[in-house]
Amino acid sequence: MRFVKIILKFIAGLVLVIFALLASMITTPDDTPLEQSTFYRDWKGIVSQATVKAETGNDTLYAGWARVNFTPETPGPLAGYGKRRGRPYEQVHDSVYVRAVVLQKGSTLAAIVSADLLIIPPTVTERLKEMLTPDDIAFEHIYLGATHTHNSVGGWGTGISGLFFSGPYNPEVEVRIAEAIVESIRKASGYLAPASLTYREALGNGLIKNRLVGDKGRIDPEIRAFELTRQDQQKLTFTSFGAHSTVLSSRTMQLSRDWPGVLVDSLDRESGSFGMYMAGAVGSMGPIEEGETDIIAMANEGNRVYQALKKGVYDSTLTSPILTPLTLPLPLGDPRPRLTDDWALRSWVFNRAFGEFPNNVKALRLGNILLVGVPCDFSGELMEEIDRYAKTRGLNLIVTSFNGGYMGYVTDDRWYDLNEYETVTMNWFGPYKGTYFKEVIRDLVELLD
Numbered sequence: 099m100r101f102v103k104i105i106l107k108f109i110a111g112l113v114l115v116i117f118a119l120l121a122s123m124i125t126t127p128d129d130t131p132l133e134q135s136t137f138y139r140d141w142k143g144i145v146s147q148a149t150v151k152a153e154t155g156n157d158t159l160y161a162g163w164a165r166v167n168f169t170p171e172t173p174g175p176l177a178g179y180g181k182r183r184g185r186p187y188e189q190v191h192d193s194v195y196v197r198a199v200v201l202q203k204g205s206t207l208a209a210i211v212s213a214d215l216l217i218i219p220p221t222v223t224e225r226l227k228e229m230l231t232p233d234d235i236a237f238e239h240i241y242l243g244a245t246h247t248h249n250s251v252g253g254w255g256t257g258i259s260g261l262f263f264s265g266p267y268n269p270e271v272e273v274r275i276a277e278a279i280v281e282s283i284r285k286a287s288g289y290l291a292p293a294s295l296t297y298r299e300a301l302g303n304g305l306i307k308n309r310l311v312g313d314k315g316r317i318d319p320e321i322r323a324f325e326l327t328r329q330d331q332q333k334l335t336f337t338s339f340g341a342h343s344t345v346l347s348s349r350t351m352q353l354s355r356d357w358p359g360v361l362v363d364s365l366d367r368e369s370g371s372f373g374m375y376m377a378g379a380v381g382s383m384g385p386i387e388e389g390e391t392d393i394i395a396m397a398n399e400g401n402r403v404y405q406a407l408k409k410g411v412y413d414s415t416l417t418s419p420i421l422t423p424l425t426l427p428l429p430l431g432d433p434r435p436r437l438t439d440d441w442a443l444r445s446w447v448f449n450r451a452f453g454e455f456p457n458n459v460k461a462l463r464l465g466n467i468l469l470v471g472v473p474c475d476f477s478g479e480l481m482e483e484i485d486r487y488a489k490t491r492g493l494n495l496i497v498t499s500f501n502g503g504y505m506g507y508v509t510d511d512r513w514y515d516l517n518e519y520e521t522v523t524m525n526w527f528g529p530y531k532g533t534y535f536k537e538v539i540r541d542l543v544e545l546l547d
Contacts, residue, residue, distance in 0.1 A: 165195045167193050184266055187351050198210065211242050213242075213278070239423040241460050296324060296413070305339075320485070378497060459501070472497065511531075
């Protein structure tokens, strides 16, 4: 009997330890109403105190662009699909690049940088900040984005996210990507010349679908673009669209830019033209794939987006070009990803597993175009309302995802309770984020119009 009592005491003690450990790791989801949230009030304070320097005079707008190939010399892990578990690619289908355009008006310099990556990894962003010198364009004036291909270079992620989405962490990878970004900006800065600006919109109906809720939800069919034409007749075409770069399947172990690479190559083939692409509001949005294989479907999607873009309508109401870059901290509250409807991980557990990095919102006013870069997969379902509002203020709005930070998916609040990958697994910061991000972007429209 004495032995049994000892065993029972041990089991009871072990159960208490387990419950204490679980209590330290698990909490309830935070459903504090948005306007009562600390992060919401913090943002309102930040944006109300923000000041902007707008170059609005008659000074000429200068532009220069360049690209840098950062294709690895030896195969490494492919980033994009967790089921690959970081396996290395088997061959190169097409090379990957960093593309940059540098802009100058008066004393203001800014850069727009897009990389053929799943995201601009926070590890790379931090490394980039370290590499920039006082002679370079300030980080706050560098607008970052990615093409969001799921078949590009991995090895840049730390913690569990690295193991599942980008493969084993390799610091040499983040250094190489950051070096390519710096090199592209410096090269582009060496080719500045007077340029004119034109905005263009096209419809990509039949090229994009709502992959989250199908016909129950909305799509964002707009293909948004602008052109910079220099006096030497060299032209840059910047394009953004909401269809995910996921035509290539997880089984295709080839390094590739996916369908945006086909689009950009088509733009590059035009006489004197330089193409550039940045993923738009890709959350909840998927491509419509047509082809016997994913390689064929990739070519079809890229070519169809290109053909739709060529039919786009130009904005003829441009005023004198304005150049206003802006980076502001973006309060989000503490991460508390849900395990069930009633239970969630505590923030310290999430941060220990995934890493903890600052998040910003980036904006760039260029003429009557406003680019807003957010640190997430931003849902295309949210675009119609804020796009319409921006136009009432005389601005053509382009929202791009993956601005150098990352905080998961931001979807329409209507679907918060939906038990899906985007709304549960990849929703790390709780409810009301769709409404919050729309308000953040609306505030930026008002600040920069």
